[in-house]
Amino acid sequence: MYRSPVREAILGLKAYVPGKSIAEIKEKYGLAQVIKMASNENPLGASPLVCEALRRAAPLSFRYPQGGNPRLTAALGRLHDVPAARIVVGNGSDEIIDLLLRVLLVPGKHSLACFAPCFSIYPIQGQICGVEVRRQPLREDFSFDFDALLRLVDESTRLVFVTTPDNPSGFCPPRADVERLAAGLARKAPDCLLVVDEAYMDFMGDTAADECAASLLAGHCLPDNVAVLRTFSKSWGLAGLRLGYAVLPPALAEYCWRARLPFSVNLLAEEAALAALEDMAFREATLRTVREGRRQLAEGLAAAGCTVWPSAANFIMFRLPGEAQAGACVEHLLRGGLIIRPLNSYDLPDHLRVSVGTPEENARFLRLVREFLGENA
Ligand SMILES: Cc1ncc(COP(=O)(O)O)c(C=O)c1O
Structure with missing residues (x-):
């Protein structure tokens, strides 16, 4: 009898826990409408230019994409003002996280x-690759101790x-x-x-100045x-098509291209990304919606008595007041047709994460949280 003799690293592996899907919750709770605010997707959906590009490209689905995705790397090189040869999609x-691990460790x-x-x-793929994973706890306020x-x-x-x-x-x-941190690393571990x-x-x-103060690009x-x-997957609204990229040191980029599976970025994803990069109006609307929605959620949660962590992303982490239970709140929201993210898999069982939605979705979420706290105060 075949005994599936997998590697030891796989025996103890805990799989990545994704956000629950709309279809799953519709079926489980018998709901016609479900709102998902669990996976930090784009609250405005996909750009109309992307949908049009996908319709145009659909008849080409029988073709392999062009090796090396040169049109896409060129467009991304222009976007970030870096040589296209430094970009791996x-x-x-x-996939890039996994690729770096396999190429370097x-x-x-x-x-x-x-x-x-x-x-x-990061730790899951590290474990799969069979390398030691060293973890530094965040500070109590969730900031980074780079020296540690x-x-x-x-x-x-x-x-x-x-x-x-x-x-x-x-x-x-x-x-x-x-x-x-980069300079310290260069000295200590070249x-x-x-x-x-x-x-x-x-x-x-x-503002763009805020991004300049933070982005290394x-x-x-x-x-x-x-x-x-x-x-x-986030600001460009293409999570379902699966597309990410890295700006790498030039020699490493070349090795990564050699090691990457030949067609892992499919033809439709490539066409969609090129169209998304052309739709700056959609992108501006996305950023505006997220920044305004982030304020709406933070203010609404704080007014309901929750502890809210300041966020520069398209989600908010929060904790309920008093003895209110995070798991029971998630369940109340699910019954009300709204999915958020419990953080048990991050070892934060008392914390919750909600992705920014449209103004109406945010308002519905806040109503359900207030309702839960009213019943559980
Ligand atoms: C910090 C971070 N990095 C990477 C990813 C993965 O993004 P992608 O959809 O491009 O694989 C996510 C997705 O949630 C994320 O939160």
Whole structure:
């Protein structure tokens, strides 16, 4: 009998926990309408230009995409004012995280360092790759202690992951602090790459100046031991098509292209991304909706007595007042047709995360929370 003799690293693996889907909750609770505010997707949906591009490209579905996705890397190079040769695109930034691990770390020999809690794909993929995962707890206020993170690093460490703004708290450190971390790493561990995951950077602050103060891609000063990750899943509204990218040191980009599966960015995703990059009106509307909705949610939750963490992203982390139970609140919202994210899988069982929706969705969420607290005060 075949005994499925998987590697030891896989035996103890806990899978990534995704947000619940609308279809699942409709079926479970017998609901006709469900609102999802659980996975930090775009509250405005997909751009009309993207939908049109997908319709146009659908008959080409039988073709393989062009190897190396050169039109897309050229467009992204223009967007960030970096050479296209430094850009690697992948099936979500998840694929790039996995690719960096496989290209740079030898199982059983190398280590990575990240915060705890953090976006769980870093430690999960690290475990799958068979490398040591070193975790530095966040400070109590969810800010980053970069000195302590640096102390975890030694000559075995090949990757350090930092998320700015962070998931799930929304905290964003100033760019100068991240640059100091990069300089410290360069001195202490010259073979270690700092991966700065800017999945939510577009939502930073209310002005372009805020983003400049935080993004390592603003200006021309990306340190040479730094990779920046971005995704089309959030501000560009393409989560379902799976597309992310990295700006990498040039030699590393070339190795990553050699190691990446040949067609992991499919033809429709590529066409959709090119169309999304043309639709700046949709993008502006998205950023406006998220920034206004973030205020609406933060003020509404605080007025209901919740503890709210300041967020630079398209979600808000909060804690209910008094003895109110996070799990019971999630259940109340689900019965009311609204999905948010419990944070048990981040080891934060008392905290909750809600993605910014449309003004109406935000108002419905706040009504349901007030209703729950009214019944459970
Ligand atoms: C911090 C962070 N990085 C990366 C990702 C993954 O993005 P993608 O959809 O591009 O794989 C997410 C998704 O939630 C995230 O929160």
